[in-house]
Amino acid sequence: MTYATDRMHEEIAYIAYHFHWSQAEILDLEHRDRRRYVEQIATLVTRAEAER
Secondary structure (H helix, E strand, O other), rough: OOOOOHHHHHHHHHHHHHHHOOOHHOOOOOHHHHHHHHHHHHHHHHHHHHHH
């Protein structure tokens, strides 16, 4: 199964925006690790919005 290119670009942009990592650093991550960071960022963002 091939991971959708658009989805991968969304993940890269999301992580880069929040962590300020380079594209190369993000692409060096294993798929599982990249997905975990996306999920953790989303949790943090949701929590921060709820605390407003």
